[in-house]
Amino acid sequence: MRQLLVTSALPYANGPIHIGHLVEYLQTDIWVRFQKMSGNRCTYICADDTHGTAITIRAQAEGRSEEELIAEVSEAHQRDFSGFGIEFDHYGSTNSEESRAVCHEIWTALRKADMIKEEEIDQLFDTEKGVFLADRFVRGTCPNCGSTDQPGDNCDKCNATYSPADLIDPVSTLSGTTPEIRSAKHLFVQIEKLHGFLNDWTQSGTLPSESANYLKNFFLNEPLRDWDISRPGPYFGFEIPDSPGNYWYVWYDAPIGYIGTTKQWCDANGEKLDDWWKSENTEVHHFIGKDIQYFHTLFWPAMLKTAGFSLPTKVHIHGFLTVDGEKMSKSRGTFIEAAKYLDHLDPSYLRYYYATRLSSRVEDLDLNPEEFVSKINSDLVGKVVNLASRTAKFIQNVGLSSEYPDDGGLFETFAAKGSDISEAYEAGDFSKAMRMIMELADQANPFVENNAPWELRKDESKAQELQDVCTVSLNLFRTLAIYLAPVLPELAIKAGELLGEELTSWDQAQKPLTGSAVNKFKHMMQRVDPAKIEAMIEESKQVETTSTTAPLFEDSGDALAATPLGEEITIDDFLKPDLRVARIIEANEVPEARKLIQLTLSLGGDETRNVFAGIKSAYEPGELVGRLVVMVANLAPRKMKFGVSEGMIIASGPGGKDIFLLSPDEGAVPGQRVG
RNA sequence: GGGGCUGUAGCUCAGUGGUUAGAGCAGGGGACUCAUAAUCCCUUGGUCGUCGGUUCAAGUCCGACCGGCCCUACCA
Numbered sequence: 088m089r090q091l092l093v094t095s096a097l098p099y100a101n102g103p104i105h106i107g108h109l110v111e112y113l114q115t116d117i118w119v120r121f122q123k124m125s126g127n128r129c130t131y132i133c134a135d136d137t138h139g140t141a142i143t144i145r146a147q148a149e150g151r152s153e154e155e156l157i158a159e160v161s162e163a164h165q166r167d168f169s170g171f172g173i174e175f176d177h178y179g180s181t182n183s184e185e186s187r188a189v190c191h192e193i194w195t196a197l198r199k200a201d202m203i204k205e206e207e208i209d210q211l212f213d214t215e216k217g218v219f220l221a222d223r224f225v226r227g228t229c230p231n232c233g234s235t236d237q238p239g240d241n242c243d244k245c246n247a248t249y250s251p252a253d254l255i256d257p258v259s260t261l262s263g264t265t266p267e268i269r270s271a272k273h274l275f276v277q278i279e280k281l282h283g284f285l286n287d288w289t290q291s292g293t294l295p296s297e298s299a300n301y302l303k304n305f306f307l308n309e310p311l312r313d314w315d316i317s318r319p320g321p322y323f324g325f326e327i328p329d330s331p332g333n334y335w336y337v338w339y340d341a342p343i344g345y346i347g348t349t350k351q352w353c354d355a356n357g358e359k360l361d362d363w364w365k366s367e368n369t370e371v372h373h374f375i376g377k378d379i380q381y382f383h384t385l386f387w388p389a390m391l392k393t394a395g396f397s398l399p400t401k402v403h404i405h406g407f408l409t410v411d412g413e414k415m416s417k418s419r420g421t422f423i424e425a426a427k428y429l430d431h432l433d434p435s436y437l438r439y440y441y442a443t444r445l446s447s448r449v450e451d452l453d454l455n456p457e458e459f460v461s462k463i464n465s466d467l468v469g470k471v472v473n474l475a476s477r478t479a480k481f482i483q484n485v486g487l488s489s490e491y492p493d494d495g496g497l498f499e500t501f502a503a504k505g506s507d508i509s510e511a512y513e514a515g516d517f518s519k520a521m522r523m524i525m526e527l528a529d530q531a532n533p534f535v536e537n538n539a540p541w542e543l544r545k546d547e548s549k550a551q552e553l554q555d556v557c558t559v560s561l562n563l564f565r566t567l568a569i570y571l572a573p574v575l576p577e578l579a580i581k582a583g584e585l586l587g588e589e590l591t592s593w594d595q596a597q598k599p600l601t602g603s604a605v606n607k608f609k610h611m612m613q614r615v616d617p618a619k620i621e622a623m624i625e626e627s628k629q630v631e632t633t634s635t636t637a638p639l640f641e642d643s644g645d646a647l648a649a650t651p652l653g654e655e656i657t658i659d660d661f662l663k664p665d666l667r668v669a670r671i672i673e674a675n676e677v678p679e680a681r682k683l684i685q686l687t688l689s690l691g692g693d694e695t696r697n698v699f700a701g702i703k704s705a706y707e708p709g710e711l712v713g714r715l716v717v718m719v720a721n722l723a724p725r726k727m728k729f730g731v732s733e734g735m736i737i738a739s740g741p742g743g744k745d746i747f748l749l750s751p752d753e754g755a756v757p758g759q760r761v762g
Numbered sequence: 763g764g765g766g767c768u769g770u771a772g773c774u775c776a777g778u779g780g781u782u783a784g785a786g787c788a789g790g791g792g793a794c795u796c797a798u799a800a801u802c803c804c805u806u807g808g809u810c811g812u813c814g815g816u817u818c819a820a821g822u823c824c825g826a827c828c829g830g831c832c833c834u835a836c837c838a
Contacts, residue, residue, distance in 0.1 A: 099838050139838065210836085223837045240836075251836090273836085301766045305834070308765095315836055337838070377766090381835065406767090407832075444774085449767070451831060458774055461787050469800055477797035522776075525786075532801055541796040614798055 090362075090369045091129040093119050094345045096379060097136035097181065100160040101145055104167040104425040106437065107408040107415055110452060113441050114405060114517070115374040116173040120573035121512040124593045130363070133168075134179035134348040135161045138324035139337035140221055144261065146323075153323045157182060167425035171434040172576055177355070179348030181340050186347025187325050190340050194327070196394035197276060204275050204313065205330075211239070211251045211266035213259040219271065219319055220251065224261055227254035274330060275313035278389045282311055288388055288398065297449050298380055298404050306385060314386055342387045345373075346396065370400035377404050377449050403515055406451035420628035431623040435575050436463045436615055439521075442574040447515040456624075460615045466521075470528040471571070472578075472611045474535065474564040475585060478557040479608035481540050485554055487586075489602040491562070492555035497534060501527055501566045502597050508570050509593060517574070524570045531563040561586065562599045569596040581611040665721040666737070666761035668751050669696070674708035677729050684708055688718055688734070691758035696720070696733040705746035717749045717761055 095115040098108055115131065122129040137157040146156040157180065165178055179185075197203050211220045225239035230253045234242055239251035251257065252268050259266045278285070289302045315336065317327060322334040346364055353360045363369050375383050380402070388398050407414075410421035428437065440459050443466075444452045491498065504523060511520035535556070543553040568575075568582035569590050579590045585606050588595075672695070673687035682701040689695050698718065719735045740746045751761075 101838075136838070141838065208836090219836095221836060238837095241834090297766055301833075305765045312835065318836085336836075338836090341838085377832070379838085380833085385835090409831085412831095449832090451767090453774080455774070458787075462774090464798090464800090465787070468798060473797060473800055475797095477801075479797095481796075518775080522785080529786090533803090535796080536794080536802045539794090539796085541794095544796085608797095610798070612798085614800090 089122075089127045089129075091122055091127055091372060092349065092363050092369055093122075093129060093131045093372045094374065095131075095133050096373075096375045097134050097341055097344050098164055099139075099141070100135040100137040100157040100164075100180075101141050102160075104164055105415070106410075106423045106425065106428060106454070109171060109425060109437065110405060110408050110441055110445075111374055111376060112168060112173045113171065113438055114403070114445055114515070116171075117438070117442060117517060117573045118372075118374070118403075118512070118515065119174075120576060121509075121593075124569075124572060124591065125509065126592065126594075130176045130349070130352065131174065132177055132179075132345060132348050132352060133175050134181055134183075134344045135164060136337065136341045136344065137161075137180055137182040138322075138335075138340060140218065140224070140318075140322065143218075143321070143323045154182070163426075167429075170429045171425065172438065177348060177352035179344065179351050181337075181344035181347065183344075183347055183351065185350040185354075186340060186344050189343050189346045189350065190325055190335060191328060193343060193390050193394040193396075194335075197390070198329070200280075200393050202277050202280060202393060204277055205272055206275060206313075207270045208273050208315075209250070209252045209268050209270050211254075211257055211259070212269040213262055213264060213266050215262040215264045216259070218261070218321060219269070220259055220261070220266055222251055224259060225251045225254060225257050225266065226260055227251075227257035230255055271319045272317075272330075272333065273315050273319075274317035274327065274333060275315055276386070276389070277313050278386060279311040279313070281389045281392060282307070284392060285311070285385055285389065288392075289384055293399060294380075294384060294402050295404055295447060295449050298377070298384065298402075302381070302384055306381060311385065338382055338386070342383065342390075364396050366397065369397060371397050372401050372403060373399050374403045374405070377406055380404055403447070404449045405445065406449055409451055409453045411455060412453055418628065420624035420626075423623060423627045427623060427627055430626075431619045432615070433613060435467075435577055435612060438574050439463060439467060439571075442517040443521045445515070445517040446519070456617070456620050460617050460620070463612075463615045466525055466528070467575075467578075468612055468614050470525065470532060471564065471567050474528070474531050474560050474567070475582070475611070476608055477535060478540055478560040479585060479605055481544055482554050482557040482561075482605050483607060485550075486604040487561065487601050488551075488554050488558040491599040491601050492558060494534070494559040497530065497559065498562055498566070498599050500530070501563060505570070505593065505596050512573060520570075521574070524567060527563075527570075528567055531560065531567070534563070535560050558599075558601070561605065565590070565600060566596045569593065578611055581609070585609075585611075662762065664719050666717055667720040668715055668755045668757050668759045668761060669718045669720075669736070670715050670757045671711045671713065674711040676703075676708055680729060683727075683729065684711070685729070686711065686736070688716070688736070689757050690720065691756065694758070697730065698734050698736060699727055699729065699732040700736050700738075702736075702738065702746050702748070705740075706748070714748075715751050715755055715757065717751065 093115060095112050098104060119129055119131045135157060142153050142156065146153045149156065161180060211225055213220050222239035226236050228235050229237045229242035230249055231242060239254055257266055286307055289307065290299050316339040317330065317333045318336050320332050320334055324334040324337060325340060327333045327335055349363055350360050353363065373383055383402055391398055415422040440462055443462055504527060508520050508523050511523065538556040540553055540556045543549045543556065565582060565586060568579050572579035572590055583590045585608060586600060587603050587606060588600060667690055669688040669690055671686050672689045675685045677683045677685050682703050683699045684703050684706065686698045686700055687695055688698055717737045719737065722734050724731050724733045736748065738746050738748045
């Protein structure tokens with residue numbers, strides 16, 4: 088029996104889990120379930136990654152403490168994971184005393200090995216917010232090509248790289264102010280000292296070959312740069328004990344969270360940490376995305392090596408999720424949050440679909456909605472579940488044959504395939520495993536077809552034959568359910584309920600089940616309704632502005648400066664104007680007027696108002712009809728050159744083309760009071 | 763700019779240098795009725811991105827080019 092410690096990358100505590108994240112967690116969960124079914128001792132550890140500037144910014148924006156924010160996000164993350172059947176042995180947080188202790192331990196080892204060096208570096212400082220600015224929080228003009236609105240580290244237009252201090256006219260995206268250059272002490276890990284070790288380790292088969300090649304040709308072909316692992320305070324994280332005022336950069340403590348969280352699990356389960364992280368008997372497996380591979384394959388092994396922890400046995404690296412061949416997009420509705428998915432669809436669908444697309448290679452994976460529907464409906468419902476649903480009821484009363492009948496070697500074929508499928512799972516080639524399983528399923532249905540149980544049951548003298556055919560069919564189904572169990576734990580449970588036997592071990596596929604009762608068949612999986620996918624995508628389009636990872640808005644103060652705030656008023660003053668939601672039901676040009684459009688506004692029912700609005704310069708009558716606006720409904724009617732105006736609609740902007748009508752959000756009804 | 767990966771049927775993908783390049787889905791035709799319009803049988807469909815090289819033999823190995831995705835260290 089092997090002993091395995093498995094991790095998925097720690098999700099950042101700043102935003103919800105989406106279907107892109109799930110590629111990794113489902114991949115890991117499938118692998119872990121496979122290991123457990125195969126009889127290995129396997130512990131699956133994960134945690135929220137909670138430190139860094141982005142957390143502070145979001146907490147501030149929401150007016151609460153970082154701790155409050157990360158507690159809430161952690162709860163949401165765990166709810167999402169559990170909704171998809173992802174079973175961690177323990178889910179922790181990098182903001183824990185256990186993690187802090189391991190950070191200290193590794194730090195001490197790095198100091199002792201003389202791996203740390205100090206250096207003053209220039210960085211942009213936001214004087215209003217009182218923080219140093221990471222590159223992504225600065226925008227300015229590229230010093231190389233002069234393109235405006237470029238990030239602080241490299242230019243999107245000309246690809247030049249530079250230091251944020253070189254940026255022309257830099258602006259802090261946090262406050263909109265001009266940051267100043269300040270010098271600060273930073274601590275660096277000199278991983279170049281482990282260059283030789285990393286050369287060997289990265290090429291030793293622990294990584295997919297494409298990653299090994301990438302590291303070899305991109306990082307390891309020149310001296311490794313020192314790794315800046317400290318940030319001056321204020322910073323949400325752990326303060327460095329021998330360097331007060333400086334904090335460990337979030338990427339220092341994030342992977343350490345793997346160990347800290349394992350420690351928590353050990354303490355709760357009477358285990359020793361050293362048995363899991365400092366023992367040759369335990370394999371350590373990391374599952375990560377290709378974007379963070381250099382952290383896990385250079386910095387992380389360097390730290391582990393220095394501090395005497397186990398090195399990863401294998402780093403499993405996956406690509407990114409695309410939807411319909413394109414990056415997930417909020418405006419297209421393909422940025423689908425886990426919780427949103429669960430509102431509409433069965434998690435089994437996604438588990439299976441991803442399994443059919445995952446391999447051991449570092450490849451992007453595309454989610455194609457039509458293929459998604461057809462794979463679930465034809466593979467799972469049509470081929471696999473159908474085997475049970477078309478035969479179970481024929482032998483509900485008599486159960487399975489007491490001896491396994493002659494099936495022409497089918498069961499044997501199924502059982503023999505177990506080791507190949509097992510190998511594919513082990514290697515992470517889930518798509519290959521799924522293909523082999525479906526090839527088996529393709530042999531099972533013709534068996535039923537050729538033996539036509541629906542004919543046999545018409546003839547009482549063929550009762551035994553009927554029982555035998557169904558026994559074979561259900562056993563083939565059972566084998567498929569076992570092979571699919573890591574991917575579809577729910578199906579395995581339901582199959583087990585049908586046959587009165589829990590399917591928990593890979594080896595069960597080697598021996599047919601005979602002589603036992605067969606329970607009443609219940610639907611095991613719904614067909615996918617494409618309308619539900621559409622609904623999910625449609626709803627995802629509307630959550631566009633939630634869950635931003637950083638303030639993306641850089642609104643200028645010009646408008647406010649041009650029109651300063653008015654004198655303070657009381658609530659009674661505010662309630663004087665009666666603002667109502669109204670629908671424009673008619674809009675006409677007023678030929679003689681330069682600025683006016685004539686509008687007929689409906690307040691619901693038969694209530695209408697005739698209003699002349701000075702918006703001709705910005706709107707066409709045609710585009711106005713039907714839309715909802717906000718009107719001042721109790722404004723005294725005013726006689727104008729072209730008729731009486733019975734109110735006013737509300738808009739902002741200086742005039743001319745820049746007039747912006749206010750619209751109520753979806754759901755508002757004409758006649759409703761605004762207040 | 764540098765680097766990694768990738769290009770095979772309408773779609774998604776298999777294809778350890780060795781017959782005439784395969785599967786699933788989709789398309790076409792038929793059968794069946796036990797099953798969630800599920801299943802079964804038959805069938806249409808390909809200059810393996812392009813050009814060149816190595817080889818008795820290339821989808822497979824090598825090179826160049828064209829297209830796509832991704833990474834490029836202080837965003838996590």
